[in-house]
Amino acid sequence: MRDSGLTLWFTGLSGAGKTTISKAVALELKKRDCKVEILDGDIIRTYLCKGLGFSKEDRDENIRRIGFVASLLSRNNVIAIVAAISPYRSTREEARQLSENFCEVYVKAPLDLCASRDVKGLYAKAKAGEIQNFTGISDPYEPPINPEIICNTEEESVQESVNKVILYLAKEGYILVPYNEQIIECAI
Ligand SMILES: Nc1ncnc2c1ncn2[C@@H]1O[C@H](COP(=O)(O)OP(=O)(O)OP(=O)(O)O)[C@@H](O)[C@H]1O
Ligand SMILES: [Mg+2]
Known part of the structure; x- marks a missing residue:
């Protein structure tokens, strides 16, 4: 068992499923008595990053601040869960360098599916030109090249994605392995 x-x-x-999966993962980890904190992009932008916009510079600053806080938490034995679009590969790599233990989860879903989910109604606005710099529509998204985990939310259920993450953390020794039956079933 790792001690960090x-x-x-x-x-x-947006709409790929980051918030949904990260909340469910946090619940699973809390059941295992892990210390967990979620740094969700939407909430962070309301507090820590209030005032930052969606230019490349501001997006990078947003991610740097999140990466810094995550590094402080993780070095104090917390599992810091970040759920943020974080569109730029190089900025995610910077965040990776800050934390001794880092795991990147690519929450993968086709743009059309995310737009059809349109959880916040933002895709419709972006397509209508009412929102500028919208990731996937009028701003880039650079997918990870070699993420530790891929959750393909077009094909997997939320539970399957959660199981995948929990199994990875167990395999890497970040958490103990008190499997529940559901997780074993999905792992086979
Ligand atoms: N397999 C799945 N995994 C995750 N979410 C799914 C899945 N299938 C359907 N969904 C749905 O997709 C939506 C994903 O929305 P969610 O808010 O989690 O996205 P997000 O990636 O956090 O977006 P944003 O970047 O805008 O915050 C939810 O309504 C969720 O119920
Ligand atoms: Mg979200």
Whole structure:
């Protein structure tokens, strides 16, 4: 069992499922008595990063601040779960360098599917030109090249994605392995 925390970084398009999966993963980890904190992009932008916009510079600053806080938490044995679009590969790599233990989870879903989910109604606005710099529509998204985990939310259920993450953390020794039956079933 490792004695240190971890930065568990979920990246992907808006609507891909980062918040949904990260909350469910946090619940599973809390059941195992892990110390967990979620740094969700939307909430962070309301507090720590209030005032930052969506230019490349501001997006990078947003991610740097999140990466810094995650590194502080993870070095104090917390599993810091980040759920942020984090569109730029090089900025995610910077975040990786800050935390001794880092795991990148690519929450993968096709743009059309994310747009059809349109959880916040933002894709419709972006397509209508009412929102500028919208990732996937009018701003880039650079997918990870070699993420530790891929959650393909077009094909997997939320539970399958959660199991995948929990199994990875167990395999890497970040958490103990008190499997529940559901997880074993999905792992086979
Ligand atoms: N397999 C799946 N995994 C995750 N979410 C799924 C899955 N299938 C359907 N969904 C749905 O997709 C939506 C994903 O929304 P969510 O808010 O989690 O996205 P997000 O990546 O956090 O977006 P944003 O970057 O805008 O915050 C939810 O409504 C969720 O119920
Ligand atoms: Mg979200």
